[in-house]
Amino acid sequence: MAVNINGYDLSNNSGLAFGTSTSKINTNGQLISPASPIVFGSKNTGSGAVVSQYPWSVNSTTVNVNTVWTSNTTYTCPVAGVYYAAWSGICQGGAWNGYGGLVKNGGLTGYWAWSTNDAWDTCNFQVILGCSAGDTLAWAVNIAPSPVGASPGAYDSNHNMMTIWLIG
């Protein structure tokens, strides 16, 4: 027998099921949330290209639950919560410095930097941040609203990745 709360059923459907959603606590006690908003992808729009770009175009996604990533550029938080965001790629040095950043609602909220005489620097940026429902997240590589250096930017052609998840 389900427990009905204002038309919303808590039921035993191979575990504790939440209404008609796909989320449940399964029979092993594990919280399953297939609708959890996750995007993972990379920029693959130019072979051999080095780009400074805002918003950084991530056109090739392998995970994009409920299309939280739109226009190849923007993640929209479906709910208030704690989010994890990470960007990784190779950034062009050679006596050039540069920056990349995470942009929240159009304003810079965190950034990374490189400054190397080597041709390329591998950059791996991670941040944990709180967001409200409807907040947007995007990436900027060496162009405002990120800080800006003299570098041409980061390498396109799948030599990069980004991911954003709800974690709490």
Add this chain to the structure above:
Amino acid sequence: MAININGINISSTGTSLSVANGATTWLGVSSGGVVTRPQTPYMRAVLSGQGSFYRALTVTFGSVISNVGSCWNNSTGIWTCPVAGYYLVTMGGLASGSGQGVTGYGYFYIFKNGSIAHFSHWNNATSWDYCSLSAVLSCAANDTINFRIISGPADNSGSGGWYGGGDHGQFGIALVT
């Protein structure tokens, strides 16, 4: 109609679910089936204002941006886990190279209960090198987590460190599950 279990209130709009204790929401399931845990303990901080070349046996921050659950003590540089679980820990920043006229190498660590859990190393001849490290730690309640950045060999006798100005050094800890 909501269900009240000795003060814990389970309620619904008809399309979403909320589990709350008084005014504090413990868990939500949105109309789209997204599960949220608003009391998730997490912190986000930046080195901002710590100066360069920053190195410390126990890292503290010039700016703590978020500290939900008050698990991070910025006076001691210690995170205390409120419950057993898996914690995501991240750190990243610019490490000095010998081109700055300082020691061009060092180590950076994630500690658990005062012992090294994970570490990495930079060794850079040029100006600055962006370094980052992340880990998932299995922790018991009251376990502690902290960060360390040292310059040179293990005795921290070097002259280099991380760029401590602006928001170049980003750190975070969160209970994941």
